[in-house]
Amino acid sequence: MSTIKEISELLGISAPTIRFYEKEGMVEIPRNERGIRQFDERSIDRLKAIVHYRRVGMPLEDIQKILAEFHNHALSSDLLKKTQAQLEAQIAALQETHAYLVKKIEIHQQLA
Template identity: 40%
Template sequence: MYTISETAEKLGMSAHTLRYYEKEGIIAPQRNEAGIREFDEQHILWLQFVKKMRETQMPVTQIKAYTELFQEGEHTAGDRLKLLEEHQQYIKDQIETLQATDEMLTKKITAYKKAMKGILN
């Protein structure tokens, strides 16, 4: 079991973020006799997933919706799959945009370097 500060450090996120996720119903840590939050390995795995979804711009509202569907049970698997497929498509679209932008920047940078080389010679 991990405390909130240990969990935050392990995941590279703030304790404030973990409390927010708890408030939003995205995570439900156990509490010990003293009322202190305790996180286990399952919580860590779940939070790693949540962190990746946030890093790829999935809104908290969608993560919350996914969490609620998961908690409802296996009959929601189709809805969860759809939500993840839509997010995956969003990521693929972003990758395509970034690759096109990188190519454009490479051309611009090359043109500037050629122009500057001509000025310096």
């Protein structure tokens, strides 16, 4: 049995964050007769999905919609496409900044 601490370390999120997702109804985590969380494969997979969505900056509201209406593929597709466009814009901005830094490094190395 995995503890909330072990799962939080596995996923790279805090235990309070897991509790928050559970409280918000984004993930159901089974409990034993003493009320202790017993993470199963389904709850861990759900948390992994939430972590991936959050990592790319998807708003909690959109994640909740996707999870609540899992079989509404048109909705999920629209929300994922919106997040993809935002992520691609961030990547482009980072690539531009990276190119700027590379050029500055070259200039400073030539002058050194």
